[in-house]
Amino acid sequence: MDIELRHIHKYFGPVHANDDISLTIPSGTIFGLLGENGAGKSTLMKILSGYYHPDAGEILIDGKPVELQFPADAIRHGIGMLHQDPLDFPPLRVLDDFMVGYPKGLTLPRTEARQALRTISEQFGFTLDPDAYVGSLTVGERQQLEIARLLWLGAQVLIFDEPTTGISAQQKENLFAALHRLAKEGKTVIFVTHKLEEVNQLCDRVAVLRAGKLVGEMGPPYDLDGLVRMMFGKVVTKGERMVTPLGKTVLQIKNLALEDARLRIEGVDLEVHEGEVIGLAGMEGSGQRHLLRACAGLERPVEGKIWLDGHDMTGKGYHDFLRRGVAYVPAARLEEALVPTLTLLEHFILAGEQRGLVIDRQAALEHTRERIETFNIRGLPHSTVESLSGGNQQRALLALLRPGLRLILMEHPTRGLDLESAIWVWHNLKRRCREERTAIFFMSSDLEEILHYSDRILVFFSGQVSDPIPATETNIEELGQLIGGRGFEPIAEVQP
């Protein structure tokens, strides 16, 4: 099916998220939609899948205008979307999830669904266990489930919103093969991304969005520098790798074992030095988060020891770690790190030294102003944190960390940030390493980020942990293979 978007406008309050966008997307191709975070790509695709309603403009399918009031309408017209964060049901089993949204009948078509899931999986080389729980799948498998489901419902147009976030190199290859196959079958594939190399690798044509506007289209061979200029309106670079001289040991971990109902991590041995950055690579849920949490006293190890600056911290709680200069920055900024509805000023009061009964508003205000200035936060002392953009929330979080910390633990320091904010965040973190001798321990699903900013890297694969790998001695491909399990012992031996 050919898709045509004509003069689409969408406002969110004062923000003009889509500004007069017109696009023609022919069937049988992989059409790329490129742009930075917040450029309006997802909004446009949600309009096409009936999730949002445009404020102006029209959508034509095969030349005929259609009204997509609800997602149900889009599904009826054969348009399906894989959302960036897979919109599925973790507590359900794969087969049940597969059937949610099936349009007819009173009883569940279990046999038929099982059959369809198997057939589609075989066609595309997917490995999906119909009786596993969705929550136990990797992001890549959850995408496969969504693809299979949309095909079962007869989707002719498939929209992929940033599908390569959080999946392994191997899974990415499988995904790209599936996309090629879909296009060859005559389906319309729309591929939304902010990564140039993916466009280069995959797309038959690409349209670039910036700040809600369509800035241009391009076909292969791609002029990559031209695409960068279109995306950012200027040239942006990450800067050189910085090497910080290391000092004495801050954190020492010996033979550590952690455990929850699903996963066991054991035999972790590590020494982290002053000024050192350690990156934890691995697919989501492979155990990185457990190790970070254990190093902050948020989780108690079942075996092994942890020392901080020579003090035995094993089994101690978060507040003891905090007193020894450890800070923890979780990924869920608004849920776990900041207090929604409180203002920046109130956050700085909370994070500051607690003295006396009455708040010295004047001093707090001055302090907040100084921090906002230093950390380049776009917001006022009286702005609530939820009104800030993701990048500014992250800046605020860094501004809240007191100076002179020994160890900073971070989950996904730059997730969801635009490139400029991401670079700024790392600039700030590296400065702490250099000037305050702070060690940093972070997890990320962005291998480039890990490679670029870490001194050493630990790779996690379903609870197994590699020896520390110096970042200068490895590359993206090798890391990609490692997080996919190459080089690790097989998890479970299948008995014949």
Place this chain on the structure above:
Amino acid sequence: MSSHDIIIGLAGVLFAAAPVVFATVGETLTERAGIINLSVNGTILLAAMASFAVAVSMHSIWLGFAMGVLVGAAVALLVAFSSISLKQSQVAVGFVLTLMTRDLAYFLGNPYMGLQGPRVQSLPIPGLSKIPVIGVLFFNQDPLTYLSFILIGVAWWWVFHTRPGLTLQAIGERPEAAYARGAPVNKLRYIYAAVGGALVGLAGPTYSLSVKAGWKGTISGLDGIGWIALALTIFGGWDPVRGAIGAYFFALLQWLGLVLQPYLPNVPSQVLQVAPFPLMILTLLLVNIGNAEWVDRTLAGLPPDARRTIRKILRWMQVVPPASLGVPFEEE
């Protein structure tokens, strides 16, 4: 006490549990859709009073039951409307409604206090009721008790084995995902609120026209049942069968309170009457203890075998609420 007496007593437990089953299953359906209807306690009282009044003055037990169902659905729709359409807190609205409907029941029920009213007759099922033990327990009851048995099965089948039931799970779990798959989330939430509310309402006349026939105002002994039904919904892990088991457990505790009284002369009778309530709360605590962080910490210090066994048991007992329970969903 002879074994015959015990069987008769247990049959009485099944009979007395019927209204609690109605309310629990009803609330389970509503909460599965993502709506908390906290008004259950007051709703049961108001429905009991109103249906008794209607049955007495219209001389129709049927109209009485219809009234009870209507009251339940109406109160639930108020909760749904204020939360879905007016974006108000379900907890606050439900709480105010539970107090208001209770006081309304006592106030409006004054003229009907102590009147003689109609009562549902028991209906032994020919043939089946003659089977030893089972016949007495399951086939020599009144129609409402039969209905409660059927309801448990139907609700369970509906939630876990039908397509609309799967959609019901979906809208309570992740409404945005259900919406993306074409489910009219808020419309369905209204429907399940009304259906669940109607079942809660049905508990009212089941008391006032059967289990505890009549209306005696504040001493009707119905106050508190609704809170138990709310607790049972959680204890049952939002599963109609587990919830119903809880309801029978509660009725059993109440019966034991009565039966044991002669054997425990030193214990004041009030203690035995009240005991089922704290016991229910204790059970709830046990069921959900695995969620607590300190339990996790304590477990980490235990030897491996004990740790794993306890984890398994806790995980088996643990119940997970529908993730979007009480969270309003805005389409678009």
